[in-house]
Amino acid sequence: MTVTELLSYEAALAEYDPVMGLEVHVELGTRTKMFCGCSTELGAEPNSQTCPTCLGMPGSLPVVNAIGVESAIKIGLALHCEIAEWCRFARKNYFYPDMPKNFQTSQYDEPIAFNGYLDVQLEDGEIFRVEIERAHMEEDTGKSLHVGGATGRIHGASHSLLDYNRAGIPLIEIVTKPIEGAGERAPEVAKAYVAELRELIRALGVSDARMDKGQMRCDVNLSLRPHGTKTFGTRSETKNVNSLRSVERAARFEIQRHAAVLTSGGTIVQETRHFHEDDGSTTSGRIKDNAEDYRYFPEPDLVPVAPAREWIEELRKGLPELPRVRRNRLREEWGVSELDMQSILNAGAVDAIVATIEAGADAASARKWWMGELARNANEQGVSLEELAITPADVARVSALVASGDLNDKLARQVIEGVLAGEGTPDAVVEKRGLKVVSDDGALGTAVDEAIAGNAAIADKIRGGKVAAVGALVGAVMKATRGQADAAKVKDLILEKLGVSEG
């Protein structure tokens, strides 16, 4: 493979102005497929979730999934789009073995939602408005598995396996208008847009939008034009960029690649590009010279979709608070920095923290547990926070026990460990493991007396005013009580017994 010539990012931006178009496909989380009753559950045996309709058998017909339409409208409304009063599906005709009918049932010139925008917040807090061209409904294709080749691509493969479980899963394709004026922040805008869209989709409850599971896929179209010019340059279409970081890297790489081609007097070929996660590069795919002809025409097997205006208003009223608005509200309520909020967001902890606070915990401790102990645990297990075997109510209970002094931090961590290990509720774990702060003054008094007697020299130092030395005695008491004492209380008790007061 030849090494792609790149211009430095700074040099590229000094000369050119990037224009982007982002196309995001979202797999809806409907229980059944877009045009038949087959399950959409991931991970089933290949071809076990199919029927005559999603296999495109002769004679079969599609029926529109009403929840799919509702989800599309919700997305459209959340993106401030107009919702079509009347629109049709269209057939996009092209051939591929994993597409059962050899046409995709999609929408063409009559999308369900159009003309909207999404405000995205960049890392420094600046708001950038991304205009939305359209959002339309379509169906996913099946999957091809090319066997025997080195790359998993069809080239060099000995044969291919087809799995139609995914065929017919509802997709919403969201297309931006050309994103202009982002300048050097274009890659950041691209990433922030996809991130914001993902949050929005999740907030609407229409999809989990997991990019790692292919539930959300992004194509990055990019072109450059010399500063001061209006006409768009020739674009490249980098397909299936499947993480937020990759979106940013792909845009950055393409800016540098285009600039290198253009400054050396070359021309950009209109083509699709493959993105490579390993080194962040893109390589040439199919040439797109506009000769591709999908022969779109209105789908005669489906009746037009004509959502009633009252229904749309009802859906509009039911929309949740938009993620960006909610995020800013929570950030203020919790009193955390933009940066901390960003890491909470990245960890996917917002909802868990909110739920924990709702269950009675204070914001600081809710945040502390989810972002500390639990985030680490989830990370180690390779699961998301929601997948952990602990509920926000459990976390709230632990934090209540700490607040009341029944547990200290160390014990609380053990309780959480017990809950995660399936030992029951926090109270059950406390009970079973006998984890209680030793607050009985008698028992603690004895331990303190023993510590003083056993460390006479240190005790003398403290009596002599070196209060800082108290730590060693506290440590001894904690050791003797196997950590089940409240360290602050132990410290007070020791100082009291030694007749010393702090400060």
Place this chain on the structure above:
Amino acid sequence: MTDNIIKLTAAEIARRIAAGDLTAVEVTEAHLARIEAVDEKVHAFLHVDREGALAQARAVDEKRARGEKLGPLAGVPLALKDIFTTVGMPTTVGSKILEGWIPPYDATLVKNLKAADVVILGKTNMDEFAMGSSTENSAYGPTGNPWDLTRIPGGSGGGSSAALAAYEAPLAIGTDTGGSIRQPAAVTGTVGVKPTYGGVSRYGMVAFSSSLDQGGPCARTVLDAALLHEAIAGHDPLDSTSIDAPVPPVVEAALSGSVGGMRVGVVKQFRGEGYQAGVVQRFDESVELLRSLGAEIVELDCPTFDLALSAYYLIAPSECSSNLARFDAMRYGLRVGDDGTRSAEDVTALTREAGFGDEVKRRIILGTYALSSGYYDAYYGSAQKVRTLITREFEKAFEEVDVIVSPTTPTTAFPIGERADDPMAMYLADLCTIPTNLAGNAAMSLPCGLAPEDGLPVGLQIIAPAMKDDRLYKVGAAVEAAFVEKWGHPLLEEAPSL
């Protein structure tokens, strides 16, 4: 005895089975014997399901023995056009590309037939993918017209109407995209109805042109057609284009035939060049008959109907080019050239080359062209506009009249081979039937006599507004009764015996 049974109407067979005068097994055996005796000559069937039919018949007899309620067509045998999916029976659509395919599911229409206790004898021959007007385009050889085996039985549903005319079945199912039920009915002296688009479910009916295709009943009498119509019609949640409304009262209409006080339209455009003299003569006599029965005849001018054929030959091929794209050798049906060295694309190409006939290829190419960018507006787009105009012209006409009548097809049955190499001549057979498909309303063909010059049957077409299918039966039953009285017997009795 057998001879008596096969000449009975479906209504009479059902009545006698219900009364215990005949068993369903006797009736089925009589028809299987008839098929055995004559189908080698007629070739109406592509597949006869002897065991399945007898099992269904036995089930009906057992049901009756148990005292359970029987459907109005219980035990009546039926010939099913080989375009509907059937569990356990091949479905070829008259094409090599589906040779040997046994569908994993029953069409809704098939389920309805089974629910009505109708006995399915087998699958009938047809033009490949329902593209044709003679059944000569079947990949499995032509069907002969029982009136003259050297002539075509019409198409695409020639097998179904030939089976009726040859007394191989008292009922049959057809599908009508541009006339494939009505034109075969006309040239075989039988009755065929294209219901309102959306009246009968298309689920499990292999698509030719989705916005035009409509399954419907074929029979030897108007009442039998009505009974079958009622059994197969109704809303189907699996077909989005199926109409969610009660089935028009077709049986009631067929039982109370009359045209008294009705306004009957005669369209200027449905005559002239290309119409056989004997066809025009029988049609004019039919109009006179209607007048004598108390109908008021109204002349209509529908100039857009002249554009119907052209619009049809853009819309139908366009849809078919997309509908038939799925036949790629990947999942079912024929697969040619898969020797482990060829790519999927090559195997698809070789399979289509071997599996599709010339007419199917012609229409796929036509439709692909009509939909391509740069041509879409001029071809597919204009055709859709014409379609809208035709629909409006029908609406306007039906403000003035209750039904419209015309010849079903401009000529009587032509000799096999005569038009095989002349697609344009073949397409003209559907001149009078196509406007109805474009508008989506309902139409019937029924016999109105023999053309004097060749002694072959002529069909009278009756057209009604959408969802007024009952009018076809009301008018059809009156015309049928008057003709039978005039002739002294049903027209089919004049057919030579096989």
